[in-house]
Amino acid sequence: MVANNIQYLQHHEIDFYRWDCAIKSSLNAKPYALSWYLDAVSPQWDAMVLGDYEAIMPLPAKKKCGIKYFVQPLWTQQLGIFSSSSLTQDLCNRFLKRISCRMYAMKLNHATTLSANEERINLVLPLNETHSILFQKFHKNTQRNILKAHEANLQIEETDLHTFFDFWHTIHPKQTIETQTLKKLAEAALQNNAIQFLAAIQNGQIISAVMLIKDCKRIIFLAPGSNETGKEHSAMFSIVDHIIQSNAQSDYTLDFEGSQIPGVRRFYEGFGAKQENYCYVEHLHPHWLVNLLHR
Numbered sequence: 001m002v003a004n005n006i007q008y009l010q011h012h013e014i015d016f017y018r019w020d021c022a023i024k025s026s027l028n029a030k031p032y033a034l035s036w037y038l039d040a041v042s043p044q045w046d047a048m049v050l051g052d053y054e055a056i057m058p059l060p061a062k063k064k065c066g067i068k069y070f071v072q073p074l075w076t077q078q079l080g081i082f083s084s085s086s087l088t089q090d091l092c093n094r095f096l097k098r099i100s101c102r103m104y105a106m107k108l109n110h111a112t113t114l115s116a117n118e119e120r121i122n123l124v125l126p127l128n129e130t131h132s133i134l135f136q137k138f139h140k141n142t143q144r145n146i147l148k149a150h151e152a153n154l155q156i157e158e159t160d161l162h163t164f165f166d167f168w169h170t171i172h173p174k175q176t177i178e179t180q181t182l183k184k185l186a187e188a189a190l191q192n193n194a195i196q197f198l199a200a201i202q203n204g205q206i207i208s209a210v211m212l213i214k215d216c217k218r219i220i221f222l223a224p225g226s227n228e229t230g231k232e233h234s235a236m237f238s239i240v241d242h243i244i245q246s247n248a249q250s251d252y253t254l255d256f257e258g259s260q261i262p263g264v265r266r267f268y269e270g271f272g273a274k275q276e277n278y279c280y281v282e283h284l285h286p287h288w289l290v291n292l293l294h295r
Helices: 016-024 035-041 089-097 131-136 140-151 161-171 177-191 228-232 235-247 262-269 287-293
Strands: 006-009 046-050 055-059 061-064 067-071 104-108 118-120 123-126 155-159 195-202 205-215 218-226 253-255 278-283
Touching: 016 035, 016 055, 035 177, 046 089, 055 089, 123 262, 131 235, 140 235, 155 235, 161 177, 161 195, 161 205, 161 218, 177 195, 177 205, 195 235, 205 228, 205 235, 218 228, 218 235, 228 235, 235 253
Parallel strands: 067 104, 218 253
Antiparallel strands: 006 046, 046 055, 061 067, 104 278, 118 278, 123 253, 155 195, 195 205, 205 218
C-alpha cells in the first residue's frame, strides 16, 4: 500500500457510496464511521483518503471564531483510520501528519496504532458461541443479578423511538445538546435500518431501556438508562442477557463502549467482555487558542 497518495477531501468532495463500501469492507469496520452516522453527529465532516479509498479517515470538523478544528463528536467512541488491509504504524503516522488543521483531539479505533498515545478502555464480547456457553462465562454475581431480574417478572421487549425518548427524558430531564444529538442519530439510524430499542417492563411501565446501533457486524451498546426501580431490580442485567441470547451464534460483536468508570467496567466485564482498547491523540496548540475555543 503506497502511503504518499493521501488526499484531503472537503465534505462535498467525498463519494459517500464508495466511503460506506470502504468502511463496511475494512478489517476494523465500525458504525461510527459510516456516512449517515457522521452526518448526524458531525455535519460537514471532512476526510482523508488514500488512493482509491484504500484507507480512509473521517475528520469531524467544527468551527469557532472562524477557526477550524477537529474534535470527537458526541456519541462517537472511535474513529481513526479504516482499511481492508492491516494498518502499519508508519501509515497511521503519515495520515496524522497530513491533517490540515493545527488543532485536533480525536479517539482512534483499536487498529489505528500510534506510538506515544493515551490508551482508553473498551470492552467487547464476540457472540459466536451458544448462549449456554456464553452464560457459563458470566461472573457469578452477574448470573445472580439476571436471576434477580427474572424473579421480578420483568418483560424485555422491543420499543420504538418515541417511547424510548419519552423514558430517556424522565431520567435525563434536561434537553441537552447530548440528548438532541442522540435523537438526530436515532432518526438517521432508523432510516438506515441500523437501530434497535429494548426496554425492561414491569407492570406495564418501562424501568430500563437501551438504544443499540447494529451495523458493521457490531452491536453498539450506545445509550442505556434505568430509573430507580430498574436499578433496584437489576433490569439492565436482564436486557444485556436478552441481547446476548438473541444474537448468540452469530458473527456479531457486542460492543459495550468502555468504560473508564470502575463500576461500569465491572458491569461489562461481568458478561465475559474482553478489552479491545483504543487510543486518544490530541494536538491543541497554541494554548491561548484552545482557551478561546472552549469559552
